[in-house]
Amino acid sequence: MSSEAISIVIEQPFDEVYRFLVDPLNFPSWGPAQSSDMRHLGAGDWLVDFQKGPMILRFTEPNLYGVLDYRIFRPGDAPGHLVSVRLLPVGEACELTMIWRQRLGVGDQQFAAECIGIRGYFARLKTLLEADAGD
Known part of the structure; x- marks a missing residue:
């Protein structure tokens, strides 16, 4: 299995x-969620509508270190694999990094497509946040 930063x-x-x-x-404004209809289930769990159906996103609690890890899984299933996400200060800017891991049963082509999709979400986020700065 592969991983990509x-x-x-x-x-x-x-x-x-x-x-x-x-x-x-704020996740639906830049991420893969299909709508802004997110329902808080308690603690860090949110029910989100994705293309493949409803999923639970379990977000890491706010912290001082820029850790934005999450897990994604179907309602009723055990929590999925940990997705490692970090935000790091870089001078007056910052860098967002995700380690995306190829999961069991996911072929190389699908994994590559997922990485392309994530780059698109990150580009949307960058455009959104940098445009807000000009207002």
Whole structure:
């Protein structure tokens, strides 16, 4: 199985980007969720409508270290694999990095397509946050 580090630099201060990313309700504005209809289930769990159906996203609690890890799984299933996400300050900007791991049963072509999709979500996030800075 493979893994790929996917990163993007966002020309905004770490604190502002972290505040945006740590709020699960902002996820549909840049991530793969199909709608903004997210239902809080308690603690860090949110029910989200994805293309393949409803899934639970379990977000890491807010912290001082830029850790934005999450797990994704179907309702009734055990929590899925951990997706490692970090936001790091880089001068007056910051860098968002995700380690995307190829899961059991996922072929190389699908894994490559997933990585391309994540780069697209990151580009959307960068555009959104950097455009807000100009307002």
